[in-house]
Amino acid sequence: xxxxxxTPKFQVLKTGQSxxxxxxxxxxxxxxxxxxxxxxxxxxxxxxxxGAGITDQGEVPNGYNVSRSTTEDFPLRLLxxxxxxxxxxxxASSFSSGGAAGELFFGEGSRLTVL
Amino acid sequence: xxxxxQLGSHVSVSExxxxxxxxxxSSSVPPYLFWYVQYPNQGLQLLLKYTTGATLVKGIxxxxxxxxxxxxxxxxxxxxxxxxxxxxxxxxxSEAGGYQKVTFGTGTKLQVIP
Numbered sequence: 001x002x003x004x005x006x007t008p009k010f011q012v013l014k015t016g017q018s019x020x021x022x023x024x025x026x027x028x029x030x031x032x033x034x035x036x037x038x039x040x041x042x043x044x045x046x047x048x049x050x051g052a053g054i055t056d057q058g059e060v061p062n063g064y065n066v067s068r069s070t071t072e073d074f075p076l077r078l079l080x081x082x083x084x085x086x087x088x089x090x091x092a093s094s095f096s097s098g099g100a101a102g103e104l105f106f107g108e109g110s111r112l113t114v115l
Numbered sequence: 116x117x118x119x120x121q122l123g124s125h126v127s128v129s130e131x132x133x134x135x136x137x138x139x140x141s142s143s144v145p146p147y148l149f150w151y152v153q154y155p156n157q158g159l160q161l162l163l164k165y166t167t168g169a170t171l172v173k174g175i176x177x178x179x180x181x182x183x184x185x186x187x188x189x190x191x192x193x194x195x196x197x198x199x200x201x202x203x204x205x206x207x208x209s210e211a212g213g214y215q216k217v218t219f220g221t222g223t224k225l226q227v228i229p
Contacts, residue, residue, distance in 0.1 A: 004158075033216075033217070035219070040124065040221060041221060042121075042205060042219045042220055042221035042222045043159075043205065043219040044219075045216065045217070045218065048216055058216070059218075090158055090159070092158075092159075092217075094217075101147065101209070102147045102149060102164070102207075102209040102217050103149070103161055103164060104149075104151075104159070104161070104217060106158030106159045106160070107158055108157065108158050109156075109157075109158055
């Protein structure tokens with residue numbers, strides 16, 4: 001069972017470079033989301049999606065872009081990397097309704113360093 | 116808007132002692148409440164959740180939490196700490212019936228002293 005798969009696990013970028021963090025899930029979850037985790041700040045929601053073709057902003061969306069063309073994939077794009085985007089990024093998915101809604105399944109994380 | 120406050124960024128307990136991690140929430144509609152655990156260099160995994168019904172919920176590894184609407188609290192407890200419980204714990208809230216956007220607290224690191 002693959003669950004939620006994130007790639008890459010580690011990445012070093014220079015300021016101004018762009019890149020895409022990949023996220024794929026095989027559980028047929030409607031809801032997918034991206035969080036960033038920083039020391040002392042918990043997990044902050046960047047963007048989320050409740051289905052293919054539907055995305056919305058979370059708490060800290062600036063500097064990031066998302067799209068959802070399929071149920072399985074939800075890539076996160078950094079348009080022009082800044083040192084403030086150094087963080088650990090987590091992709092998470094769940095069903096969007098019913099008793100299992102909000103029960104998030106997480107990937108293993110992608111550690112990004114921006115120099 | 117929904118929010119979560121976790122009291123205490125670090126908690127230390129002796130092995131075998133009671134574990135109590137505090138969580139208070141704010142939500143404009145009935146909430147779904149969750150506790151997640153994160154072991155070093157791993158993603159988060161669900162410990163337990165409250166949606167509706169019984170206010171005392173039991174989770175994995177002997178943890179339980181009680182939903183108290185009057186106190187807007189959802190504290191996590193375990194009667195006897197084990198060394199393997201050392202991890203970071205996150206309380207989270209989502210609004211039932213909405214888009215299930217989940218908001219996390221800032222986390223509590225639990226240290227278990229032998």
